[in-house]
Amino acid sequence: MARSYDLVLFGATGFTGGLTAEYLAAHAPAGVRWALAGRDAAKLAAVRDRLGRNDVGLLRADATDAASLREVAEATRVVASTVGPYVRYGEPLVAACAAAGTHYTDLTGEPRFVDEMYLRHHDTATRTGARIVHACGFDSIPADLGAYFTVKQLPEGVPLRVEAFLRANGRPSAGTVHSLVGAVADAAPARRAHRERRRREGTAPGRRIRAGGPLPRTHPLRAWPVPMPTLDPQIVARSAAALDRYGPDFRYGQYFALPSLLAAAGVVAGAGALAAAVQLEPLRERIPSRWTSGSGPSEEQREQGWLSLRCTGVGGGQGVLTEVYSDRDPGYTTTAIVLGEATLCLALDDLPDTAGQVTTAAAMGDRLIDRLDSAGLTFRVLARRTGVRD
Numbered sequence: 389m390a391r392s393y394d395l396v397l398f399g400a401t402g403f404t405g406g407l408t409a410e411y412l413a414a415h416a417p418a419g420v421r422w423a424l425a426g427r428d429a430a431k432l433a434a435v436r437d438r439l440g441r442n443d444v445g446l447l448r449a450d451a452t453d454a455a456s457l458r459e460v461a462e463a464t465r466v467v468a469s470t471v472g473p474y475v476r477y478g479e480p481l482v483a484a485c486a487a488a489g490t491h492y493t494d495l496t497g498e499p500r501f502v503d504e505m506y507l508r509h510h511d512t513a514t515r516t517g518a519r520i521v522h523a524c525g526f527d528s529i530p531a532d533l534g535a536y537f538t539v540k541q542l543p544e545g546v547p548l549r550v551e552a553f554l555r556a557n558g559r560p561s562a563g564t565v566h567s568l569v570g571a572v573a574d575a576a577p578a579r580r581a582h583r584e585r586r587r588r589e590g591t592a593p594g595r596r597i598r599a600g601g602p603l604p605r606t607h608p609l610r611a612w613p614v615p616m617p618t619l620d621p622q623i624v625a626r627s628a629a630a631l632d633r634y635g636p637d638f639r640y641g642q643y644f645a646l647p648s649l650l651a652a653a654g655v656v657a658g659a660g661a662l663a664a665a666v667q668l669e670p671l672r673e674r675i676p677s678r679w680t681s682g683s684g685p686s687e688e689q690r691e692q693g694w695l696s697l698r699c700t701g702v703g704g705g706q707g708v709l710t711e712v713y714s715d716r717d718p719g720y721t722t723t724a725i726v727l728g729e730a731t732l733c734l735a736l737d738d739l740p741d742t743a744g745q746v747t748t749a750a751a752m753g754d755r756l757i758d759r760l761d762s763a764g765l766t767f768r769v770l771a772r773r774t775g776v777r778d
Contacts, residue, residue, distance in 0.1 A: 391462075391463060391464055391465050392421065392423075392445070392463045392464065393421045393422055393423050393445060393463055393464040393465070394420050394421045394422060394464065394465050394466065394735040394736065395412075395420070395422045395423075395464055395465065395466040395467070395468060395731050395732070395734075395735045396422065396423045396424070396425050396445075396447060396460055396463065396464040396466070396467050396468070397409055397412065397422070397423070397424050397425065397467075397468050397470070397731075398425040398426065398449060398460065398467055398468065398469045398470070398471055398481060399425075399426060399469055399470035399471035400424040400425070400426055400432065400435050400470075401426050401428060401431040401432060401434075401435055402470055402471070403720070404470045404495065404525075404720055404723060404724060404727075405426075405470035405471075406435060407720055407721065407723075407724035408468065408470060408723075408724040408727050408728050409424060409435055409439060410439065410724070411724045411725055411728040412728050412731075412732075413439040413440075413441050413444070415728065415729075415732075415763070416728075416732060417732075417736070420732070420735070420736070421445075422444060422445070423444060423445030423446060423447050423463075423464070424436060424444060424445070424446055424447070425446075425447040425448070425449045425460050425467075426448070426449065427448065427449065427450040427451070429446065429448050432446045432448075433446060447459070447460050447463065451471050451477040451478075451480060451481065452477075452480070453480075454480050454483075454484065457480050457481050457483075457484040458484045458487070458488070460481075460484070461481070461484040461485045461487070461488040461490040462488045462490070464490060465490065465491060465734075465735050466490065466491040466492070466493065466731050466734045466735045467481065467485055467490055467491075467492050467493075468492075468493045468494070468524075468727055468728075468730075468731040469481055469492070469493070469494040469495075470494070470495055470727070472494075472495065472496060472498075473498065474494060474496040474498050474501040475498050475500055475501045475504075475574060478494065478496065478501055478505075479501075479504070479505065479508070482505050482509050482520060483508070483509055483512075485513070485518055485520065486509040486510075486512040486513035486516065486518050486520060487512060487516065488516070488518070489516035489517045489518050490518055491518055491519045491520075491521070491734040491735070492518065492519070492520045492521065493521050493522075493524040493727060493730050493731050493734065494521075494522055494523070494524060495523070495524060495525035495526075495527070495723060495727060496522050496523055496527070496619075497523060497525075497526075497527030497528070497618060497619050498574070498578075498619070499578050499581075499582065499619050499622060500574045500577055500578035500581050500582075501522070502522045502523065502619065502622075502745075503578070503581035503582050503584075503585045504581050505520065505522070505745060506585055506745045507581065507584060507585055507588065509745070510744045510745045511744070513743060513744045513745065514743045514744035516743075517743045518743060518744075519734060519742055519743060519744075519746055519751050520744065520745045520746070521730065521734065521745075521746055521747065521748060521751050521752075522623075522745070523619055523620075523623055523747075523748075524726060524727050524730040524731070524748060525719075525723035525726060525727050526695070526718045526719050526722065526723050526726075527618060527619050527620060527623075528618070528619055528620040528623040528624070528748075529726045529730065529748055529756075529760070529765075530554075530695065530697045530712045530714075530718075530726075530765070531552055531554075531620035531621075531623065531624055531642060531697065532620070532623045532624055532627055532747055532748050532749050533712070533748060533749055533753075533756065533757055533760070533767070534552060534697050534699050534710065534712040534767070535550050535552065535624045535627070535628075535640055535699060535749070536627060536631075536749040536753060536757075537699075537710055537712070537757060537767045538550050538699040538700075538701040538708060538710045539633060539634050539635075539638075539701065540633065541701060541708040541710065541769060541772070542701050542702075542703045542704060542706055542708060543703055543704030543705075543706055544633065544635070545635060545636070546635055546636070546703045546704035546778075547635055547636060547637035547638070547639075547703055547778060548634060548635045548637070548638050548639075548701065548702070548703035548704075549605070549606075549638075549639045549640075549701070549702045549703065549778070550624075550638075550639070550640050550641075550699055550700070550701045550702075551604045551605070551606050551607075551640070551641045551642070551643070551699065551700050552620075552640070552641070552642045552643070552697055552698070552699045553604075553607070553608060553609055553611070553613060553642075553643050553644075553645040553697070553698050553699075553700075554616065554642070554643070554644055554645060554695070554696070554697050555609070555611070555644075555645045555695070555696045556693075556694065556695040556696070556718045557692060557693050557694050557695075557718075558690075558693040558694075558695070558717050558718045558719045558720070582622075589629075591629075592629045594636065595629070595632075595635075595636050595637070595638075596636070596637045596638070597625050597628045597629050597634070597638050598625070598638070598639045598640070599621035599622060599624060599625035599639075599640045599641070600615065600621050600640075600641060603615075603643075604641055604643060604700075606700035606702065606707075607700070608698045608700055608709050608770075609645045609698065611645035611646055612645070612646045613643035613644065613645060613646075614643055614644045614646055615641070615642070615643055615644075616642045616643060616644055618642070620642050621640055621641070621642050623747050623748075624640045624642075624749075625640060626747050626750075627747040627748075627749035627750050628640070630742075630746065630747065630749075630750040631749065631750055635703065645698075689717075690716070690717035690720055690721050691716075691717070692717075693716060693717025693718055693719070693720075693721065693722075694713075694714060694715050694716065694717075694718070695712075695713070695714050695718035695722065696711060696712075696713050697711065697712040697713075698710070698711045698770070699711070699712075702776050702777075702778055703778060704778070705774060705775060705776055705777075705778070706772070706773070706774060706776060707772065707773035707774075707776035708769060708771070708772050708773075709769070709770045709771040709772075710767065710768065710769050710770060711766075711767075711768055711770055712765065712766070712767055713765070713766050713768070714764060714765045714766070715764070716764065722764075722765060725760070725763050725764060725765060726760060726763075726765060729756065729759040729760055729763055730748060730752065730756060732759070733752045733755055733756045733759055734751070734752070737752070737755050738755075739751060739752055739755060740752075740753065
């Protein structure tokens with residue numbers, strides 16, 4: 389099918405969507421045909437004017453209007469969506485892309501959404517050749533590609549263990565707060581969707597893949613590790629299941645690296661308090677209302693942001709320490725970069741033959757790492773050891 393565009397950005401009038409539009413305007417190669425999509429034509433035109441790019445198309449589409457989303461999906465090779473919370477607004481666009489054979493990226497960190505989209509649209513996307521790639525931002529590209537990069541430094545065909553330790557500095561936007569509250573409140577339906585997905589997927593024949601578990605056995609930082617209750621370990625486990633390079637027995641753990649026992653206790657207590665609060669409907673509505681839709685940290689605040697994800701990998705008597713690093717705000721500046729590059733990668737690059745709901749490591753792997761390394765999210769080996777006990 390002939391397509392009018394190489395990529396469309398849906399949600400460009402929001403905070404993160406605007407940053408992603410700015411990144412694409414500055415870094416998309418000459419000749420790339422792209423457009424902005426959203427429900428408010430005047431706001432879209434204002435974004436285009438701010439970019440100074442009259443060659444960028446404008447498409448009107450509403451997250452609740454299936455017909456408009458179908459028109460967008462059929463007009464382009466790839467759609468990138470920044471419109472969340474995705475459990476509330478995301479499915480019609482995923483459905484449209486799966487049906488049209490259009491590749492799709494988003495920024496979700498919502499486990500329920502990812503599992504439900506697999507259950508409802510993976511088979512259709514597999515049939516049409518669409519790649520549905522969720523979590524193309526701070527959730528979960530650093531973790532997914534960081535684990536993949538680490539695995540590739542280790543021997544093949546042996547049991548492997550990777551443990552990741554995150555340190556970061558950044559501030560949330562309204563969209564992040566709304567998605568976080570929704571994800572915590574949706575814990576029960578999320579568990580049901582996850583169980584059904586595991587039942588349908590089954591296990592990788594002859595292989596064992598595990599994510600999460602006890603406190604780490606390796607530790608590259610003088611810090612207190614706290615397990616991260618995020619989507620990342622599930623994404624990494626799905627990459628491991630899809631790629632034999634992760635070995636016959638792969639285990640992954642991911643942790644916040646906090647500076648003190650007091651800080652670790654504070655994070656645990658805060659997470660517990662949030663989980664309890666959002667079970668009460670008045671508080672569930674009040675907490676996100678404190679953040680105005682479309683708002684986020686200022687440019688000055690974003691300039692103070694950074695992230696470091698250090699991974700220890702062990703297997704076959706070898707050990708390696710790697711780092712994924714960005715000196716920019718993780719949740720927004722870095723997220724705009726990685727979403728932009730992932731979308732360009734799907735639109736322009738020669739990639740492995742995959743389809744359906746796939747991860748960044750399985751769908752783009754080395755090619756996306758090369759792109760991100762050139763764009764400022766660096767991947768490097770810090771140390772190697774031999775004679776390491778597995």
